Amino acid sequence: MYTVDLHAHTRFFHGHRALGDRFDPLGVRLLTAMAARRGLDGVATTNHDYYTAFDSSSGVEPLPGIEITTDRGHVLVVGPNPPEATKPGALSPNEAVALAHDRDCAAIVAHPFRNSSVRELDDVPFDAIEVNGKHPRSRPLVEELAAERDLPLVGGSDAHYPFEVGRAYTVIEADQLTPGAVVDAIRDGRVNARVYRSWHDRLLRRGYRAIHDRKHVIDALEKPTPGVGRPPGED
Template identity: 80%
Template sequence: MYLVDLHAHTRFFHGHRSLGDRFDPLGARVLTEMAARRGLDGVATTNHDYYTHLNTAADAVTLPGIEITTDRGHVLVIGPDPPAETKPGALSPAEAVALAHDRDCAAIVAHPFRNSTVRELTAVPFDAIEVNGKHPRSRPLVEKLASERNLPLVGGSDAHYPFEVGRAYTIVECDRLTPEAVVEAIRDGRVEAQVSRSTLDEVVRRGYRAVHRRKRVIDAIERPTPGVGTPPGEESTE
């Protein structure tokens, strides 16, 4: 049994690819060191629309992954051979899942009730659905969705800062912590989503709730027409 955060990022900013490429080795090292401190055995690096192989010497294993921005929302691809780069919005969820499966990776619905309508696609063969660490209060909705789709639940922190890693994670039942073993465990349902309730995690979540509330107020001022400008599923976040 291993504890693995299946959704984390090696940088706290988006864009600026050349700068990010130089920062990523440091970000990965700090991320895995923090994961080990929090008692995790591994963490998947799922940067937005690209994957770079990074060697780390920390106690936590680094698993390959990518967070693909499809035309309907985000899909996590985790496994031995994720795509090196994808163009944001260029793939449909079905195409992202096919790409993942062609590369022997698992395809996971990321934060299904935040900025996403991926959850509405019942015919796409996803491997799991994520309980996201940014808004664990949506878990009952995610559990219902997973039950309807007969899919397992996994947990990921969606960390963009190292101190966020581990606020949600996955218990993985396997003999060895390898990308191939994790994919097999997800597909077999030998995984379980967990949410950390530490004091730090609760403080961080309260901060995010305040930011989200302020953002919705600003959106309402700028776009006063009801329902206009609200990302799909945003109403279900913290």
């Protein structure tokens, strides 16, 4: 049994690839150090539209991954051989999933109720749906969506700063923590999404709600799916 944050970033800014390449080695050390403090066994480094291999540090395994920006929203790709780079908006969700599967990776719907219409696609063979650490109150909607698609739930913090790591994470039933074993566990449904609920995490989430309200982000909390009730308040 392992605990893994399946959605994290090694930098707090988007773009600026050359600058990021210099920052990422430090970023992953900070990321894994905080994951170790949380008691996690691993963290997937899912940077936006590029993948870099990182060595293990702090006793926490950095798992290969990438967050692909499709023309309908974001798709997390985690596994032994993610693509090195993708062009934002160039791939459809179907193409992103096909690319993931061709490279022996799992394809996960990222934050399905934030800036995404990927959840509306019935014919895309995703492997799992994410409970996102920035929006845990949307979990009832995510659970309903996962049940409709007969897909497992995984958890990821969507951390861009080290202190955000582990706000949501995944419990993985596997004999060893390798990229291939993680993919197999996701596809077999041997995973469970968990949300960390300390006072610090609750304070962070209130801040994110305020930021997203100001940015007019499409969020299930404000615009529920037709026919689906508003999720309960966060504890």
